[in-house]
Amino acid sequence: MPKLVDHQERREALARALWRVVDQHGWTKVTMREVAREAGVSLGHLQHYFTSxxxxxxxxxxxxxxxxxxxxxxxxxxxxxxxxxxxxxxxxxxxxxxxxxxxxxxxxxxxxxxxxxxxxxxxxxxxxxxxxxxxxxxxxxxxxxxxxxxxxxxxxxxxxxxxxxxxxxxxxxxxxxxxxxxxxxxxxxxxxxxxxxxxx
Amino acid sequence: MPKLVDHQERREALARALWRVVDQHGWTKVTMREVAREAGVSLGHLQHYFTSxxxxxxxxxxxxxxxxxxxxxxxxxxxxxxxxxxxxxxxxxxxxxxxxxxxxxxxxxxxxxxxxxxxxxxxxxxxxxxxxxxxxxxxxxxxxxxxxxxxxxxxxxxxxxxxxxxxxxxxxxxxxxxxxxxxxxxxxxxxxxxxxxxxx
CATH class of the missing domain: 1.10.357.10 (Tetracycline Repressor, domain 2)
Incomplete structure (x- = not known):
C-alpha cells in the first residue's frame, strides 16, 4: 500500500515541522500557517493532510x-x-x-x-x-x-x-x-x- | 505617591487581562494586541505600561x-x-x-x-x-x-x-x-x- 505509507510519512514530516516551530519559536507560533511555512508547503497542502x-x-x-x-x-x-x-x-x-x-x-x-x-x-x-x-x-x-x-x-x-x-x-x-x-x-x-x- | 500607586494598579489590571486571555483562549493568543483588546485599551496604551x-x-x-x-x-x-x-x-x-x-x-x-x-x-x-x-x-x-x-x-x-x-x-x-x-x-x-x- 505505497499510497497509505506515503500519506503517513507525509503526515510525520509535517508533524516534525510543527516540532521545529515549537523548538525555535515557542508554542505561541504554532498556527497552521506557521507550520506550513516551516514545512515549505502551502496552507492548502497542510490542510489536505490535517483538516484542523x-x-x-x-x-x-x-x-x-x-x-x-x-x-x-x-x-x-x-x-x-x-x-x-x-x-x-x-x-x-x-x-x-x-x-x-x-x-x-x-x-x-x-x-x-x-x-x-x-x-x-x-x-x-x-x-x-x-x-x-x-x-x-x-x-x-x-x-x-x-x-x-x-x-x-x-x-x-x-x-x-x-x-x-x-x-x-x-x-x-x-x-x-x-x-x-x-x-x-x-x-x-x-x-x-x-x-x-x-x-x- | 498616588501616581506611582496608580501606575502599579494599572499594570496589575493589565496583567489580569493577560491571565484572562490565557484562561479563555490559551497561551497561543498571548500577544500584546490580544491583551490590549481584552483589557479594553489601545495597543499604544498597553505599550505605555509595558514596552515589550x-x-x-x-x-x-x-x-x-x-x-x-x-x-x-x-x-x-x-x-x-x-x-x-x-x-x-x-x-x-x-x-x-x-x-x-x-x-x-x-x-x-x-x-x-x-x-x-x-x-x-x-x-x-x-x-x-x-x-x-x-x-x-x-x-x-x-x-x-x-x-x-x-x-x-x-x-x-x-x-x-x-x-x-x-x-x-x-x-x-x-x-x-x-x-x-x-x-x-x-x-x-x-x-x-x-x-x-x-x-x-
Missing amino acids: RTELLTFAMDLTAAQTGDRITRALAALDQPPHPRDVLRLVLAEMLPLGPEARASSRMRAAYVLETLHDPALREQAGLGLREGRAMVESLVRQAIAQGQIAPDRDPDVETDLVLALTGFAPLLELEVIEPQAALAAVDQHLDRLFAAAP | RTELLTFAMDLTAAQTGDRITRALAALDQPPHPRDVLRLVLAEMLPLGPEARASSRMRAAYVLETLHDPALREQAGLGLREGRAMVESLVRQAIAQGQIAPDRDPDVETDLVLALTGFAPLLELEVIEPQAALAAVDQHLDRLFAAAP
Missing part, C-alpha cells in the same frame, strides 16, 4: 508518545531479561525527563500539549487517555513487584504509583536548571531504593 | 508568584505557632498544586511561563531565579527539621528537598484528571509522613 490544528496537534502528540515508547522499548531490550521492575521504572522515568535531546523534545511537546488541552476538550480527552494508560502501566509494575515480594506488601499500590509518577515533576526544574540532571537521577534512585527496600 | 511582551510576561509572572506567596502567608498564620516544618511543606505543596481556582490559575501561568522561557533567555534567567529561591526555602525547612531531630539525621537534605519539589509534578496529572485531588494529597501526606518518620 487540533488534528495536527493530536497526530504530533501521538507521534511523540510513539517515539518515547520506542526509546523505552529499545532500552528495555538492553536490560537483563526478564528485567527487574525497579530497572523498568527507572528507565521509564529517565526517558520521561528532559535529559537528552530526544527526551527533551518529547518532554517539551508534552508540557505544551497539556496547556493546549485546557482550552480544547477534544485534545483534553485524548491526552487524558494517553496519560491514564501510562499510569496503568506503572501501576501494574508496582502491583507485580508487590506480588513478587520486591516491594513490601504493606505499601499501597495506588499511592506508590502516584509517587513514582510525581518524579516526572523534575522536568520543569531541569529545563530551568534549578536542579542538575545528576541530582534528578540521584533523587529518582533514592525514591526507588526506598520503594524496593526489602519487605519486613 | 517579555516585560509584560515577567510582571504577570511576578504578580502570580507574589499572590501565591500571599496565599501561603495567610494559610501559615492560621497554623499553630511556631508551625511544624511538616505542616509548612504540606501547605506550600497544596498551594502549588491546581486544587482550587486561584492555585489553578497560578499553576497554569507557571507552566506556560516555563515553556515561554525556553525561547527567551531574559525570561529564563528570571524564572530560574524565582524557582531557585523557592528551592532554597524548602531546603532550609528540611535542614532545620534535620537539625531539630524531626527528620532523621541520615537523610540527605539535597535529595530530600528535590523529592519534595518533585511532588509539584502532580499538577499536569490533576489538570488532565489522571489523578484526583484527594489522591494527590494522600500521596503528598504519605511522602511527608515517611520524611518526618521518627529518627532511628
